Each structure stands twice: as structure tokens, then as C-alpha cells.
Amino acid sequence: MGIVQRQGLRNTVISYFGLILGFVSTTLVLPRFLVPQQLGLTGTLSSLATLFAQVAALGFASVGIRFFPYFRNRENGHHGFLPFLVGVPLLGFAVVLGLYLLGRPTILGFYEQDAALLDTYYLWGAVFALFTLLYSLLDAYLKGLYHTAFSSFLQDVLLRVLILAGALLFAGQWLTFHGYVLWYVGVNGVLVLLLTGYIVRIGELHWRPRRAVLTVRPVRELLGVGAFTLLSSLAGSIIMYLDTLMVGAQVNLAAAGIYQIAFNISTALAIPARSLNKIAFPLLADYWKQQNMTGMAEFYRRTTRLNTLIGCFLALGIGLNLDFIYSLMRADFAQGTLVVLLLLGSRLFDGVTGVNGLLLVTSPRYRFDLIFNVSLSLLTIGLNLVLIPRLGMVGAAVAAVAAQVSINLARTWFVWHSFRMQPFTWRIPLILGIAAVAGGAAWVVPAVGSPFLTMLLRSTVLTAVYGGLVLVTGTAPEATALLQNVRKRLNM
Template sequence: MGLILRQSFANTIYSYIGALIGFVNVIWLFPYVLEAEQFGLTRVMISIGIVGAQVASLGMGNVTIRFFPLFRNPGRRHFGFLFFAVTVPLAGYLLLSLLGWIFQSPLIQFYADDSALFGDYYLLLFPLLFFILYFHILESYIRSLFDTVAATFFQDILLRLFQTAVVLIYYFGWIPFGMFMWMFVGTFGLQALLMLLYIGFKKQLFFIPDFTILTLPRIKSMADYAAYAFLGSVTAMTLGNIDMLMVGGMTNLAETAVYAVSLYLATMIKIPSKALIKISQPLIAEAQYKKDLNTISEIYTKSSINQMLVGGVIFIIIGVNLDHVYQFLPAEYHAGAYVFLFIGLAKMIDMTAGLNAAIIRTSSWYRFDLYATLLLVVLTIATNLIFIPIFGITGAAMATALSVLVHNVVYVIYVQVRLGIHPFSKKNLTGIAVLITALLVAWGIPEFPVWGIDLIFRAAVGVAIVTVGIFVLDLSEDLQNFIRQSAASLIRRKRD
């Protein structure tokens, strides 16, 4: 776990710096600078771009993670694997762009009644899709080289800083909204370009293919995996964005903006999990290749308790201070409090279930991921169709929470049946009790007249209770070591 912990720590630091920048953007700048409909437009377009990029990739992102260990050979320039990684998705992009052009009218019509602004900027989806697609491919490649920190820096910090600059330029009236949208899309292009330059700086930019390594059995194996990984990743990404897309189509872009703000707050809970997955998945793939079940089991078990505790602390910090957070927002955004509650619970469920999806996707029975996720997409769409007309944006959050719960129950059972391992222990139950106690105590503190003091004190009490629980009840050796090392580092800095 040494490499995992080191890179997870670096990724988490970058992710939270990015989250702070994102907080300023999503909670302050965008809602105040843009009209709610304009802000909602940017969220819907990003969701469409993310799902579209998964479709256009034709599974090459997952193929890179799964099969790069077979190509790894610095002396042979990894047999020019990057050439295959970037050329295959180009075909997918061209095909998807053609379909997007042909079906332009019905797609625009879906949003036309309450989200007319979408039609005005529909064509911007094509460059946005291209930029997101190739950043995704390059990120998968650099992750396979066990370098996840740079991608996190580009994704979570630089991209958001670029978007901060663009929205400020619009705020000062230097550009009209149309130019703002072009520049907003351009930030994704700049992100992809910087990733390409970074790979070149690392001397890993090998585009000359070596076809000698592509034996017919290997090609068939990769193609078979790509087909299932393609459908699996597309359905998984659809599952993660269908709520935003359906809120935009079934309500309006203004409601989408409200939903997006609360969704962003809940997404902060899972930042440590994203960092862990980035470095753990290639290591799980290596362990699968070597049939090292002990390593897989260790990563699986530790991922559950560590993610649950860290995610729980973040849930507590945000949850007990939700009223203070919404003070930063215009009044119409306050309706999203219950969205945060349900999406936050969904994130906690997903983190507590451990890295079950990563284990399945890197195994020989990866096909299950496709079948299970397809059924879950159907469930999510059905529950959204039922809940959104009744409960509005809160209904979309409820549908997401239900889908995530079903998804993880199915995956945990499947890994248990296949490998005989599960991520849970008695420490999970103890940890849940500690988190609930911390939440109730922090929530029940009488309100201070100064909101800043109240916010900090509630958060500090919640964190302190969980920290004491980690040590006294021996909930996580990894987190104990991390806390000790962080404290020692702070002490050394003060002495210096």
C-alpha cells in the first residue's frame, strides 16, 4: 500500500486544492456572474461531453489500464502503445459526431421547452467532446505508467483556474456570453494539450507503433475486452450523469443549476476515493495478471474502512454547516439541501463498498460489469421518470441514491461469490457508530452568533470525535499513520 498511500495523499491534496477552487467557482462565481439558466447550460454540456467521450473512446481507456502491463517495456518504447490508444478513439469520435449532426433536431427538441438556450450552443458539443475524449485517453495512459498526480493537477486545479479566469473575463464585461461559452469549452482543450506536453516532457510520447507485438490472439483478446469495456464504461458514465441530463430535460436549466451546486458539494465527499481509485486500479490490474489474491483482498478491505471514515468526516463537515454554505448563494439555490443529503448518502454507500468495480473490471469476468450496469441504467432512468415529476430535483437525488445502493449490493455479492472476499469487517460497524455520534454531537451544538466561529467549531468537534475513534478503537492503521506523519510534519515545520 506504500505507493497507493503516497500517490493517494498527493492526489487528495491536489483534489482538495481543486475542490477549493471549484467551491469558489460553483458556489460563488458562476451562480452570481451567470444567470441560473446560463450556469445550468454549462453543467448539462459537460455531462453530455463526459458521456459522449466514453462512447467515442470505444473502450480504449479501460483497455489501456487492463492491457498496458503486457506492453510495458521502456526499452522498446512500450511497443508504441500510445499510437493505438489515440487512433482507435478517433474513429469513435467521427462516428459519434456524424450521429450528433444527423440527430441534431430531436436532441435539441428534448431541451427546447424549458431549456431553449441549449439549442443556441449545441454545436459547441463537438469540440468539447473531442477535448474531453483525448484528455481521458491520455490520462489512462499516464495512469498506466503509475503517474496519477499530474492528471489530477491538470483536471482539478489547472482546468478550474482556467474556468475561473474565463468567468471573470465575462464578469468584467470584456466578452459577450457567446464568446464566454467558446472560451469555456476551450479550457478543456488547453487541459488536453498540457497533458500531451507533459507526457512528452516525461519522455513517454511514443507514437511509432510496433505491430510485431499484436499477435492475433492478443488482438482478439483486446477487442473482446474493448467491446465489453466500451459498453460497460458508457453505461457507467451514463449512470453517473443521467440525473443531470434528465433534470435538464424534465425541469429546466435553472433547476439544473440548483441541482448542480448541491451535487458538487456532495461530490467533495468522494474526492479521496477518486484519488485512491486512480492509483489502485493499475495495481489491482497487475495483481490480477499475477493472480495475487492476497494483494487484491488487502486493497479491497482497506479501501472500505479508509474511504468510509474519510468520506464520513467530509460529509459531517459539510452537512452540519450546510446552512452556512447556502448563505453564499442566491436564494433560489437554497432548495438543493435535500439533494445534498441524498447524493451525500449515495457517495458514502459507494465508498464504504470498497473498490469492487475496479476488481471486476480488471478481471477475466469483466463482462459482468456490463450486464449489471445496463440493468442499473434502466433502473436509474425508471426511478428518475417516477421521482422527478413528484419530487423535482430532490427526486433525481433519491433515484441516484437508490441506484447506487443496488449497484454496490450486487457488486459486493458478485466479488464475494467469485473470489471469496468482501470489504467489510467489524470495524465498519464501529466506524459507522463513531460517524453517527460525531454527526449528532456536531449538529446539536448551540449556534454561535458569529457564523464563521460556528462553522469552524462544529467542523472541529466532528473531526475530533472521529480522530479519537480512529485511535482509541483502532479503526484504521493507515489513517493512524497518516495522522501521525501529518502531525510530525507540522511540528517540524514550526520548529524550522
């Protein structure tokens, strides 16, 4: 087994374990120990640091992955690629840091109710951003070297374990909340040190600058690709983090904490789609290379059907059992119930519209994906500015639904108009109908003595009705074929 296969297998195991660990810690454990305002503060610092780091990076993390093969030469220190990869973003960090410090009164002015609390940790936000920036650059360097498993372990597993450990220390009164925030920031620095140590261990810390780095590829080309990537990554980050920032600014940090937990609960719906997309990306690229439009269209329809089938089941499972999920947290977080339902609708629609984004970004018209992402960001910002002052954190969720539905409809139409491919068959409305019937059957199950027992009963009814109708109607050929194989083995 080659290095790419070994690293890929390890990454898969680490990724799935990390997703489960992340969901349990950020959704079920941290809300038991931290009040909404405290979670809102750490979430705001994390969002600010991520956006700060991405602007400072100038898109160089992606540049490192894309162009490293041209610089690869271990005997020659890869032509000084590592100091170039880190050095340019550090210059960007210095510029953004100056703007961050000068903009302190303006940024804190958005957080009128919690300005004093946020001000206490404002400079730590810059430290957090530096750690985030360095980690992303070193991670990109290791990806170019095909050493990705250790970095994935640090980010997906160790970081979450350390944050969880800090929360447990806080709950046991070994740390004050101030100490927990410094712990929360500091563990990101620990990851940078561990990643640097790993690079030293594999003998790839080539830190000596070389003039040759400026001649292997035109610097103008590197900066141009970096600028394009910066816009694309910023658009994605705005979609991911802006809601929490704007809720905190226009309502308060407590509302931001409640919204963040609601957002985390809804992310469970995105896990299957993300896993499928990891497979879909290289397959779609290969279809484009072969110009196999028929195979691509069939793949487009099949993945849409699977996303819809799994997404409807998970959305119902989460939505019907929110009382149980919130019973595991402080009572204040239950104020996010409607937010969860709205965000589940947004993520479900994103799955139902298929892999249109991946299909577009792997196509010859990939630049249009940036237009859609930027449009989604601007639409989200505009709707948040209008709706959050009127509806609070629910307004942010309504904005997310409206923006996602609008852009996904536009992107789906664009794919159809450009390539004459659309993802819908008669099975999609049938799945939605089955979901409505199964959801209704589970919803009428009365609440019993405890939220846990109610969850078990409703989940059992939902699974039996949903799974039974899917098999009887032949909605999912893959499930029918799997059942037939199981029956054959049992009859042997």
C-alpha cells in the same frame, strides 16, 4: 528515482491540488457569478460532449494504454500507433456527428423550456466533444510513454484555472455570457494544443501511418477490447452525467444547475475513497496474483473500516454546515439542500460497502463488474424517468440513492458468494453509533450570529466528540497507534 516513480509523485501532488482547486472553483466561486440556468447550460454541454466523445472513441483510449507496449519502438515510430490510435476514433466521431446533427430536433425536444438557449450552442457541443475526444486519446498515448504528469497538470489544474478566469472575466463584464460559453469550450481546445506541443517537445509525434500497425496485434482483438471498454466507460459516464442531463430535460436548465452544484458539494465525500482506491487497485491485483486470500480479506475489511470512519465524519461535517456553504453562493442554489443530503447518503453507503468493485474488477470474474455497472446505469435511468417528473431534482437524488444502495448490496453479496469475503466487522456498527452521537451533539448547537461562527462551533463539537469516542473505544487502531507515537515523541 525512475520515470514511473517521478511521474507518480508528481501526479499525486497535482491530483490533490486539483481536487481542492476544483471543489473551490466549481462549488464556491462559480455559483457566485453564474445563475443556475447558466451553470445548467455549461454542465449540460459538458455532459453531452463527454458522452459524445466516449461513444466516438470506441474504447480506444483504454486500448492505447493496454496495448501500446506491443507497439513500442521509437526508432520505427511505434509502428504508426499514434495515427491509428487517433484515426479510428475520428472515423467514429464522423459517424456520431452525423447522428448528433440528425438527432438535433429530438434532443432539443427533451428541453422544451430551454430549447432555444440550448439550440444556440448545440453545434458548439460537437466542437466540445471533438476537443474532449482528442485530449483523451493523446492522454492515453502519453500514459503509454510513461509521461503523465504534464497531462494531469493540464486537466486537473490549468483547465480549472482557465474556467475560473473566464468566470472572473464574465463577472467583471469583460465577457458576455455568450463569450463565457465560447471561452468554456475553447479552453479545452487550448489543452489539446498544449498536449500536442508537449508530444512534439519530447520527440514522440510520430504522425506517419504505417501498414505494420495492422500486424503487430490482430485488429479484431483491439476492436473487441475497445468494445468491451466502451460499454464499461459508458456505464460509468451515465452514472456521472445522466442525472444532470435528465434533470435539465425533465425540469429545466436552472434545476440542472442547482443539482450540479449539489452534486459537486457531495463529491468532497468521495475524495478520500478515490485516493485510497488508487492504492488499493495495484495491491488487490498483487493479492490475486499471489492468491493471498487471507491478506485480501483483511485488506477488504480494513479499507471498509477506514472509508466508513472518514466518510461518516465528512458527511456530518458537510451536512451540518450546509447553511454556511450555501451562504457563499447565490440564494437560489440553496434549493439543493435536500439533494446534497441524499447524495451524501449515497456516497457514504458506497464507501461503507468497501472496495467491492475494485476487488471484483481485479479478480478472474472481472467481466461481472460490467454487468453490475450496466445494471446500475439502467436502474438509474429507469428510476429517474419515474421519479424526476414527480419530485423534480430531488427525484434524481432519490434515484441515485436507491440505485447505488441496490447495486452495492448486490455486488457485496456477489463477492461474498464467489470468494467468501465480506467487509464488515463489529467496528462498523460502532462507528455508525459514534457518528450518530457526535452528529446529534453538533446538531443541537444553536445557530449564532453568523453562518461562519455557527460552522466553527458545530465543527469543533463534532470533531471533539467524534474523535474522542473513536479513541476511547479503540474503533480505529491506526488512530490509536498514531496518538501513542505522538505521545512518545512529546515525552522525549
